[in-house]
Amino acid sequence: MKQADDTTGIQQTHALLEIVKAFAVCEHAMASEELDGPKRLDRLIEAHGILMAACGPGHLIRFEELLGRLTGDRAGSLEGLLPDWIDTQALAGVRLMDSEGVATEDGFDFRHEAQRVMRAAQKVGKFSGQVTKPKLDDEYSQEAVFSAIKGPFYERHRTTLVENPTVLKGGLPDLKLPSRANDFYKPISQYAQYNGWWWPCPACQWPMKVAATRSGARIQGRVRCLYPWHEETGASYEFVVTARKKSAPTLSPTFGCRVPSGRFAALWTGALPQVPEAKPVEEYVVLVRPVWRYTVVPGLPELALHRAVSADLEGTAWTSHLWPNGDQCDHWITHPNSGKPAFPADFKDYTWVNHLVSKLHMDGGDRGGADYLVVPDHRQEQVAQLDMVCRTYGMKAAMTATDYVEMVITGVKEGRV
Numbered sequence: 167m168k169q170a171d172d173t174t175g176i177q178q179t180h181a182l183l184e185i186v187k188a189f190a191v192c193e194h195a196m197a198s199e200e201l202d203g204p205k206r207l208d209r210l211i212e213a214h215g216i217l218m219a220a221c222g223p224g225h226l227i228r229f230e231e232l233l234g235r236l237t238g239d240r241a242g243s244l245e246g247l248l249p250d251w252i253d254t255q256a257l258a259g260v261r262l263m264d265s266e267g268v269a270t271e272d273g274f275d276f277r278h279e280a281q282r283v284m285r286a287a288q289k290v291g292k293f294s295g296q297v298t299k300p301k302l303d304d305e306y307s308q309e310a311v312f313s314a315i316k317g318p319f320y321e322r323h324r325t326t327l328v329e330n331p332t333v334l335k336g337g338l339p340d341l342k343l344p345s346r347a348n349d350f351y352k353p354i355s356q357y358a359q360y361n362g363w364w365w366p367c368p369a370c371q372w373p374m375k376v377a378a379t380r381s382g383a384r385i386q387g388r389v390r391c392l393y394p395w396h397e398e399t400g401a402s403y404e405f406v407v408t409a410r411k412k413s414a415p416t417l418s419p420t421f422g423c424r425v426p427s428g429r430f431a432a433l434w435t436g437a438l439p440q441v442p443e444a445k446p447v448e449e450y451v452v453l454v455r456p457v458w459r460y461t462v463v464p465g466l467p468e469l470a471l472h473r474a475v476s477a478d479l480e481g482t483a484w485t486s487h488l489w490p491n492g493d494q495c496d497h498w499i500t501h502p503n504s505g506k507p508a509f510p511a512d513f514k515d516y517t518w519v520n521h522l523v524s525k526l527h528m529d530g531g532d533r534g535g536a537d538y539l540v541v542p543d544h545r546q547e548q549v550a551q552l553d554m555v556c557r558t559y560g561m562k563a564a565m566t567a568t569d570y571v572e573m574v575i576t577g578v579k580e581g582r583v
Contacts, residue, residue: 176287179524181252183280184220185244188213189262189269190277192236196267197356225249241265242273256520266377268357271394275517278456281307283521286528308460312493314346320492323347328465331372332452351451360387363414363444367391367401368423369437370466372458378407389417391437392455393463395544399423400437414444430543432474433567435466464515467542468496471513471567475499478575484508495534499574501583508583509574512536513567519548523555531559539564 195201195209214229221227227247234240235247242263244254262273269277315323326341327350333341338348358364358373365374374389384406391401400423405415423439425431453462472488475497479486484499490507498507512532516522526532532539539556541548543566552564565573577583 175524176284176292178253179280179283179287179521181220182254182257183277183284184216185248185252186262186273186277186280188217188220188232189235189242189273191216192232193263193267193269196236199356221249221252236263237267238265241267242270256518266357268375271392272517274392274455274459276521278307278460279516279518279521283524283528286525290528292528307456311347311350311457311461314344314350316492317344321489324461324465324489324493325469327453327457328462328469331370331458331462332366332450334449335451338451350453350457352454354447354450354452355455359447360389360415362447364447364450365389365403365417365442365444367393367396367437368440368442369393369396369399369401369435370458370462372462373452374401374403374442387415388420393459395542396437398436400439403441417441417444429572430568433467433470433543433571435470435542436544464513464542467515467567468513471540471571472497474571475574478571479578482578484578493534495532495536496540499578499583509538509570509577510534510536511538511540511570513540515542515545516548519545519551522548523551526552526555526559531556531561537562538570540567540570542566543568 191209191213195206195213198206201209210233211229214227214232217227217232218225225248231247235243242261244257244260244262248254257272257276260272260276261270262276264270311327312324315327317323323343326343327347330341333351338351341348354364354373357375357377360376360378365376366372367374369391370393372391374391376387376389378385378387380386387405387407389403389405390397393401400419400421402420403417404420405417408415419441423437425436425438426434452458468488472486475486479499483503484501486497486499487507488497490498495510496513498510500507512534514522526539539552539561541552541564546566549564549566556562556564
């Protein structure tokens with residue numbers, strides 16, 4: 167069933183987006199080493215203003231109440247904070263910040279995915295209000311990345327970003343990226359450091375978050391990837407905090423890491439059973455968090471998909487293409503005797519499936535003309551809902567990456583394309 171023009175739903179998304187942005191401003195204020203006391207206070211007052219504007223007149227949120235939601239047990243909690251007219255069901259139980267003042271995975275993804283919905287809504291005239299744009303990491307949106315690397319070497323540059331989320335400080339010129347893309351690399355965030363050391367995630371190679379908790383007289387360190395699925399598949403470690411600061415502590419896995427075999431092995435991009443070695447913070451620069459989350463993380467399975475299809479097509483006249491025509495879609499295959507690409511697909515990795523559904527409604531399907539919507543294998547639970555929406559707009563199906571690869575190869579081998 168095609169979604170109606172639901173202005174109320176868009177207004178709810180807008181209100182929640184502004185609330186999440188208010189907490190993002192708070193995170194920046196709390197974490198930035200460049201802000202002194204008065205400037206930090208100004209930023210927190212700005213966040214309070216964004217929050218109050220989102221809630222509307224007649225609903226008072228005291229500044230002290232906001233401050234109480236920045237650290238500790240109530241950090242990032244919306245419980246009891248918002249007016250009744252805002253439907254917070256989508257964020258029920260979700261913390262926007264953790265006790266260290268860092269944006270949680272859910273809060274971070276909600277913000278950036280909701281922004282895509284609002285941009286799409288503005289383009290089709292379903293939303294005309296103002297969306298505040300605090301000068302945080304909005305400049306590192308997915309659109310900004312694609313703009314920075316567009317041109318004849320688009321695929322090569324995008325692959326370079328995916329495969330190099332961290333770089334030695336003197337190694338950026340060797341990547342041969344456009345100068346604008348070099349600006350996406352910044353020093354390692356404080357929350358990913360411990361005594362001058364950092365650890366790369368075994369799945370994506372981006373710096374993992376470091377935290378320390380006290381248990382009696384003992385302080386236990388924890389290291390984990392900020393992408394939940396990487397953490398769930400093994401990118402989760404512990405270490406004992408000691409007085410030694412010159413040498414890096416040794417990590418111990420918090421649970422066993424199991425790499426799948428069989429049909430899911432080819433596209434596996436989860437953690438590997440190896441304990442990462444510490445690296446010196448001062449020697450490296452890394453992609454900023456939005457570029458890592460929305461270019462590197464989905465790019466890994468996209469690359470794996472393309473390479474798996476290419477390997478299976480060897481010996482045939484078919485060719486696999488990744489991000490063809492400057493990212494018209496994410497993948498298709500071509501044959502020299504056919505003027506039309508086959509199996510055009512768009513790859514999406516959304517934490518909040520309702521945001522992806524809303525964007526499909528705003529775009530009227532896929533803007534690049536893809537017939538298939540592909541999600542990572544670990545997003546299998548999203549397929550049924552997405553498939554129904556895709557078919558509403560004339561797309562053929564939504565499916566997991568492994569199912570897509572198998573469909574393509576079977577179609578070629580059986581001559582059904």
